[in-house]
Amino acid sequence: MIVCVAVVGHQNNPLYIQSFTEADDALKLHHIVHCSLDVVDERVNNPKKYGPTLNEPFLGLLYPTENYKVYGYLTNTKVKFIVVTTGLDVRDADVRNFFRRFHAAYVDAVSNPFHVPGKKITSRTFAERVSTIVKSFGLSSAG
Amino acid sequence: MVGTSKRLPAIQRLVEIKTVAEQLHFKISTLLLHGGKVGEAVTWFRQHNGSYRRLVGTPEAVFLHWEWMSRQFLVFGELLDKSSAAITNISSLALGTADKPLSEWESRPAYYYQLAAHYLKEKRACLELALSMSETGNEMDNGAESVVPSAYVGQFARLLEQGDEFAMQSLTDEEYIRFAVVEGKRFQDSYEIIALLKKSYESYSNLKVQRMGSFCGFQIGKEYYMAGEFNNAKQLFDDIASLYRREGWVTLLWEVLGYLRECARKYGTVKELIEYSLEMAALPVSSGTDTQMKYRENGPAGPASLARREEIHKDVFGLVIGESGLSSVERNDDLKITLDNPLHLEIDLVSPLRLVLLASVAFHEQKIKPSAPTLITLSLLSQLPLTVEIDQLEVQFNQSNCNFIIMNAQRPPLAATADDKQGHRVESSSSLTLSTNKWLRLTYDVKSDQSGKLECTSVIAKMGPHFTICCRAESPASMEDLPLFKFEDRVETSPTKDPALAFTGQKAIQIEEPDPQVDLNLGASGPALVGERFIVPVTVSSVGHAVYSGELKINLVDVRGGSLFSPRETEAYSLDSHHVELVGISVPEGKDETQLDTDEINKIQKSFGLFSVPFLKCGESWSCKLEIKWHRPKPVMLYVSLGYSPYSFESTAQKVNVHKSLQIEGKTAIVISHRFMLPFRQDPLLLSRIKAVADSDLPASLPRNETCILLVSAKNSAEVPLKLLGMTLQEDNEDTGRPCSVRHEGEDLLEPALLVPGEEFKKIFTVISEDDSSKLTIGTACVTWTRDSGSKAASVLTKQTLPDVNVESPPLVVSLDCPPYAILGDPFTYLVKIRNQTQLLQEVKFSLADAQSFVLSGSHNDTVFVLPKSEHILSYKLVPLASGVQQMPRFTVTAVRYSAGFQPSIAAYTIFIFPSKPHFKGAAVGTGG
Numbered sequence A: 001m002i003v004c005v006a007v008v009g010h011q012n013n014p015l016y017i018q019s020f021t022e023a024d025d026a027l028k029l030h031h032i033v034h035c036s037l038d039v040v041d042e043r044v045n046n047p048k049k050y051g052p053t054l055n056e057p058f059l060g061l062l063y064p065t066e067n068y069k070v071y072g073y074l075t076n077t078k079v080k081f082i083v084v085t086t087g088l089d090v091r092d093a094d095v096r097n098f099f100r101r102f103h104a105a106y107v108d109a110v111s112n113p114f115h116v117p118g119k120k121i122t123s124r125t126f127a128e129r130v131s132t133i134v135k136s137f138g139l140s141s142a143g
Numbered sequence B: 001m002v003g004t005s006k007r008l009p010a011i012q013r014l015v016e017i018k019t020v021a022e023q024l025h026f027k028i029s030t031l032l033l034h035g036g037k038v039g040e041a042v043t044w045f046r047q048h049n050g051s052y053r054r055l056v057g058t059p060e061a062v063f064l065h066w067e068w069m070s071r072q073f074l075v076f077g078e079l080l081d082k083s084s085a086a087i088t089n090i091s092s093l094a095l096g097t098a099d100k101p102l103s104e105w106e107s108r109p110a111y112y113y114q115l116a117a118h119y120l121k122e123k124r125a126c127l128e129l130a131l132s133m134s135e136t137g138n139e140m141d142n143g144a145e146s147v148v149p150s151a152y153v154g155q156f157a158r159l160l161e162q163g164d165e166f167a168m169q170s171l172t173d174e175e176y177i178r179f180a181v182v183e184g185k186r187f188q189d190s191y192e193i194i195a196l197l198k199k200s201y202e203s204y205s206n207l208k209v210q211r212m213g214s215f216c217g218f219q220i221g222k223e224y225y226m227a228g229e230f231n232n233a234k235q236l237f238d239d240i241a242s243l244y245r246r247e248g249w250v251t252l253l254w255e256v257l258g259y260l261r262e263c264a265r266k267y268g269t270v271k272e273l274i275e276y277s278l279e280m281a282a283l284p285v286s287s288g289t290d291t292q293m294k295y296r297e298n299g300p301a302g303p304a305s306l307a308r309r310e311e312i313h314k315d316v317f318g319l320v321i322g323e324s325g326l327s328s329v330e331r332n333d334d335l336k337i338t339l340d341n342p343l344h345l346e347i348d349l350v351s352p353l354r355l356v357l358l359a360s361v362a363f364h365e366q367k368i369k370p371s372a373p374t375l376i377t378l379s380l381l382s383q384l385p386l387t388v389e390i391d392q393l394e395v396q397f398n399q400s401n402c403n404f405i406i407m408n409a410q411r412p413p414l415a416a417t418a419d420d421k422q423g424h425r426v427e428s429s430s431s432l433t434l435s436t437n438k439w440l441r442l443t444y445d446v447k448s449d450q451s452g453k454l455e456c457t458s459v460i461a462k463m464g465p466h467f468t469i470c471c472r473a474e475s476p477a478s479m480e481d482l483p484l485f486k487f488e489d490r491v492e493t494s495p496t497k498d499p500a501l502a503f504t505g506q507k508a509i510q511i512e513e514p515d516p517q518v519d520l521n522l523g524a525s526g527p528a529l530v531g532e533r534f535i536v537p538v539t540v541s542s543v544g545h546a547v548y549s550g551e552l553k554i555n556l557v558d559v560r561g562g563s564l565f566s567p568r569e570t571e572a573y574s575l576d577s578h579h580v581e582l583v584g585i586s587v588p589e590g591k592d593e594t595q596l597d598t599d600e601i602n603k604i605q606k607s608f609g610l611f612s613v614p615f616l617k618c619g620e621s622w623s624c625k626l627e628i629k630w631h632r633p634k635p636v637m638l639y640v641s642l643g644y645s646p647y648s649f650e651s652t653a654q655k656v657n658v659h660k661s662l663q664i665e666g667k668t669a670i671v672i673s674h675r676f677m678l679p680f681r682q683d684p685l686l687l688s689r690i691k692a693v694a695d696s697d698l699p700a701s702l703p704r705n706e707t708c709i710l711l712v713s714a715k716n717s718a719e720v721p722l723k724l725l726g727m728t729l730q731e732d733n734e735d736t737g738r739p740c741s742v743r744h745e746g747e748d749l750l751e752p753a754l755l756v757p758g759e760e761f762k763k764i765f766t767v768i769s770e771d772d773s774s775k776l777t778i779g780t781a782c783v784t785w786t787r788d789s790g791s792k793a794a795s796v797l798t799k800q801t802l803p804d805v806n807v808e809s810p811p812l813v814v815s816l817d818c819p820p821y822a823i824l825g826d827p828f829t830y831l832v833k834i835r836n837q838t839q840l841l842q843e844v845k846f847s848l849a850d851a852q853s854f855v856l857s858g859s860h861n862d863t864v865f866v867l868p869k870s871e872h873i874l875s876y877k878l879v880p881l882a883s884g885v886q887q888m889p890r891f892t893v894t895a896v897r898y899s900a901g902f903q904p905s906i907a908a909y910t911i912f913i914f915p916s917k918p919h920f921k922g923a924a925v926g927t928g929g
Helices: A026-045 A092-110 A124-135 B010-034 B038-052 B059-083 B109-133 B141-145 B173-186 B189-206 B210-227 B230-247 B250-267 B270-281 B306-321 B415-420 B499-504 B592-598 B687-691
Strands: A002-008 A014-019 A058-064 A068-074 A080-086 B147-149 B156-162 B165-170 B343-347 B358-363 B374-381 B392-397 B404-408 B425-429 B440-446 B452-463 B467-474 B508-511 B518-522 B533-542 B548-558 B580-586 B608-613 B621-630 B636-645 B656-664 B670-677 B682-684 B701-703 B707-716 B722-730 B740-744 B753-755 B760-769 B779-787 B796-802 B805-808 B812-817 B821-823 B828-836 B842-848 B854-857 B861-866 B871-880 B884-887 B891-895 B900-902 B910-914
Touching: A002 A026, A002 A092, A002 A124, A014 A026, A014 A124, A026 A058, A026 A068, A026 A080, A026 B210, A026 B250, A058 A092, A068 A092, A080 A092, A092 A124, B010 B038, B010 B059, B010 B173, B038 B059, B059 B109, B059 B173, B059 B189, B109 B173, B109 B189, B109 B210, B147 B173, B156 B173, B189 B210, B210 B230, B210 B250, B230 B250, B250 B270, B270 B306, B270 B343, B306 B452, B358 B452, B374 B392, B374 B452, B392 B440, B404 B440, B518 B636, B518 B656, B533 B548, B533 B636, B533 B656, B548 B580, B548 B621, B580 B608, B608 B621, B621 B636, B670 B779, B670 B796, B701 B760, B707 B722, B707 B779, B722 B760, B753 B760, B812 B891, B821 B871, B828 B842, B828 B861, B828 B891, B842 B871, B861 B871
Parallel strands: B343 B467, B358 B467, B404 B425, B701 B805, B821 B910
Antiparallel strands: A002 A014, A002 A080, A058 A068, A068 A080, B147 B156, B156 B165, B358 B374, B374 B440, B392 B404, B392 B452, B452 B467, B452 B508, B518 B533, B533 B621, B548 B608, B548 B636, B580 B621, B636 B656, B670 B707, B682 B812, B707 B760, B722 B753, B722 B779, B740 B760, B779 B796, B812 B828, B828 B871, B842 B861, B842 B891, B854 B871, B884 B910, B891 B900
């Protein structure tokens, strides 16, 4: 289950961050997303260590915390997507699938001529689409 | 664990199992790490952790579980820490398996310390719960004190004293929990947590993993805050806040600022309290999707929302304006801004408080004349959530007499400011109200009398009686985006209404110098001549300004750039490496002042001069002469600048500068050339000429013991007439025993010869080489000349060293002998003499070509032998057939021994034929050659 989704810009600034939990631990999730940027940085700066990742935007599991798992995705324009999941059995394929759909939604949102690149994404349509994608996470494989 | 005895009650049994597991795990991990198998160790730890983390146990003993978990992480972290020194290359290890890959963080101790701290926090929370539940903790102290670890690992027992005997008695679970709670109370978990997080924090800092480090720092800060150590907490929070500010994580920054604000409040520092509060109030948290959330771990900041920002804003302004009604501040008496305790905030270009107040200042022009007014636009922007009323604005410039104050017309003037700001212009504005994200634009005019740069340094806003914000002025052209807000999706507005000004506006303006009212004249005319002291008259005449402490600066600069000095050509002028040099500055004599001033000459260098100008009243003038000497023909730029102050002698007085420049050509006046001539119709065979035909660089060769003529000519290559005073040939001193004699042919000049441009002056010298030396030094040609302008001009000596010549003895000398002229029809004798000067027999072939103007008798071709040291004469009889200048038959001689052909020059064959015998008056005409 996905608990937090974030889009992070070039200066490691949050462009979009949304948590999907009932519990009020959004701040903690923000911290986790922020910390995970260190791992993304390390992977991007040492590409050799992490095998043949040429043109592979999916960064995989960034780091496990006590309850959460953090996955990363780096677009060609060096915008980072971070997803925080909870629950035991999260499969890589599901996460990849999620990122693909999320990327499409992001591309549509920033293609809006009224969107200024580098600014926060405030589109309501994007938010709705993201929450749909989050809700359907894992369903396809489970069903 | 199957088959363990059921002797122990449930809780203690679990404790025992875990203790045993811990022991085993410790040993396995140590062994694995010792063997360098980090990957396996981490996998093993993960397995260990996975199998026990869910064995929480009964609710009243949960804290024991968390304590145990924390210990697992701590111990493994320490083991890794110790072994990581031995394992240099963790990252290259194959980590994990395909489906469960290990991240590199799991091989770093910091990760484990951080989690150990996390579990310890859980333990603390559970222990507190347990403590509040067990009201009876104190009663059982006596019983608990005697509980000791028993002989078996993980078991505890009560120690009973029965006289000298000790006996172990097993515990019930209830007793054990009581014991554990009491034990737990003894430890200060906060410090343990801080210590763990610090280890992690330091480790992350060493790895330069700043975000995780910051998270640890944040947790440490929170612990310190809860422990009441606000100073430690504040330091950590300050560091972290700067990272969050830089990366624009507003929600995290909000939380940290909340803590910082509380620290400042607890510490009683009003300034910081207000700074943090203002920053919080100006943070962009109202927009965005995820900011309306409620935090479970709500810090002192409260929820990040617009309402909360407004609340903070009201709090702060209540405090600074001095109104009471600050519920949270009231309890501390120190937190007041009064007359004795005024508050002054500085906002510079990197301050986070730029959000609170941003001042952009733009002059409407880039350059003005002194005392001319120009417009300045002052734009203020604030991101505070509520409208702010400013009582008074003070605009400060680097020239303090330009400062002015803008009063808010709606507020009564503040009495406190009236006396200390006296003398400054006071403007009044109908409204000084700052709305959120809306520029407040004010335009006023400014003028300055002082030339130079006029720059707006800061804008000071006064709100309330004792609160001021000094905001550094920024140019709209180079203004950076607001931090944090640059990521917000908001309407961007420009600080000035005129968009062009918003792009190019500057906070500084250049105020020009007053126009000079002094004329500077350079009076040189025409090109300079190399060698002379060229005089450039400089006239300073005042037409409106008096000249105080005037100073002339003179500069000579090569027109083509570069210096006047070229190292390659130094050998010719080793003493004097500058091609053009400033020789002196002379002041017309007869004035008393100039005598005083001459010792004020500061400097004259080769290409630079500094000269002081005496005091000149309005209307007076002064002149001096620059003497410049050229060593090489070369154009130079002469720059003369006069700096003076128009009003007083003070060194601080403003200087006015006048510049003049003049390009002066340097030209060669006299070109000296020379030529050697042998006796007419007599040609020696010079062997050196035969051998090196191609090499034209060879020095001239002269035959030995022959009289040669040296022709030195001096040509006027200047554009003005020159007077030539004399020409001599100087011997070089170093060569004392000269093997040749140079005789002057003719007298020295009695009176100077006038040379118009292009004209040549020639002088003849005779050179006879007498010695056996093969080299002959001729000497230096010296020409003394002067301009033909006035009698005053000093004479100039131009020297040119003539090249050395070779001397050799010719083996053969051929001379033609014929009368100086002939008469049509009259036969004459034409003799060719071949003289052999060697000790050898010379075989000589000769031939004579026919000439159409002559009838000839004699042999045309033959070979003759010339005996040593003798002369062979070939004799021909010629009868001229035509009159005028005619060519005699051409004669060719070939010396077989030297295989050298020889043909005399055309001039030697030329003869004039008179149609009839001429009748000369006076002396008889000689017939010999």
